[in-house]
Amino acid sequence: MTALFRRVIGSFGTIVDRVSSLVVPPGLLRWVAGIDVATAAGSVAVDVPDHATTLLLRIDRRELIVMGPRTQASYHVGAPVHSCVRVRMRPGRAQALLGRPLRDLADRAVPLRELPGLDVDQLAADPIAALEKALAGRPEPSGRLEEAARLLVGATVATTAARLHISERRLHTLFTDGTGLSPKHFARIDRVRTVLAADAGRWSDIAMAAGYYDQSHMTAEFRHFMGVPPAAFTAGRRPAATPCTA
Structure with missing residues (x-):
């Protein structure tokens, strides 16, 4: 086996040209499994299957998307210089954050008009601070x-x-x-x-x-x-x- 697997899996299971993984502070660990900022540069990316739900912010469009679990790998060429913030949620946390069951989200990407308490501009500039502010005071969901x-x-x-x-x-x-x-x-x-x-x-x-x-x-x-x-x-x-x- 080659070391390539190590590059593939990470927190999100994606190969892109540039990924900056952020350290999740203790206060967010009960909600979030991983946060990163990824930039595509026109090369091949691999999205491996994932049972987590991910919040994704397209920085160039200020577009917030919720991505359900992926049941198949996808191989694609990312559009150059598209950057995004990705927040991988822990099991059950996305349901509490969105206020709805996730039973129809598998293999879907659904735009969100807004997420109460989450400032999209702040999420683009400082993902950690934006999430800490949005999740502060929320009751912890059942484990x-x-x-x-x-x-x-x-x-x-x-x-x-x-x-x-x-x-x-x-x-x-x-x-x-x-x-x-x-x-x-x-x-x-x-x-x-x-x-x-x-x-x-x-x-x-x-x-x-x-x-x-x-x-x-x-x-x-x-x-x-x-x-x-x-x-x-x-x-x-x-x-x-x-x-x-x-």
């Missing part, structure tokens, strides 16, 4: 979904529900409302991201560490989400990139 997401790593849906003392139907509703994905789909994307973030090693060992039955199971799932098997991806043999029209 049940994050707890469920942690338990789901390496466990079945049935086992996770039993450990939380809830029904599988209730667990399904918790995930679809809070992430836009079913628990099973959430776990499958998490495993692929674990493979992408893995250190160099034997594929069989990586498959076991990520929670797959075996290497062939990992290869099949990786191909489903990424379009090519792991070895081809690391070697740079990937699907053709398409122009980004956003």
Whole structure:
């Protein structure tokens, strides 16, 4: 395995020419998993599958967008000099921030006219300060979904529900409302991201560490989400990139 995986996954799972990742202060960690400022420069970018919801600000247009979870990798050429601020939310936090379930947001990007308390101009100039101001005083959402997401790593849906003392139907509703994905789909994307973030090693060992039955199971799932098997991806043999029209 090459070191390229390390560049791919990061917090957001995107390769672009220039990315500046910001340190998330303790006061925001209960809401935010990562913040960065990315600039495309006309080269190929890879957006890997992601079970998180992301707030994105197009700096040039002052356009605020909420991006639901991605269920497939995309390969595209970014328009030159387009910059954006990206805020990757923790499980369940975007639902509380937006005040609505996320069950219809998977693979969608929805423009937001406004987000109460969030100053778009300040977000472009100082993302940390803007988010601290917008989230100050907000009651912390329930941590049940994050707890469920942690338990789901390496466990079945049935086992996770039993450990939380809830029904599988209730667990399904918790995930679809809070992430836009079913628990099973959430776990499958998490495993692929674990493979992408893995250190160099034997594929069989990586498959076991990520929670797959075996290497062939990992290869099949990786191909489903990424379009090519792991070895081809690391070697740079990937699907053709398409122009980004956003």
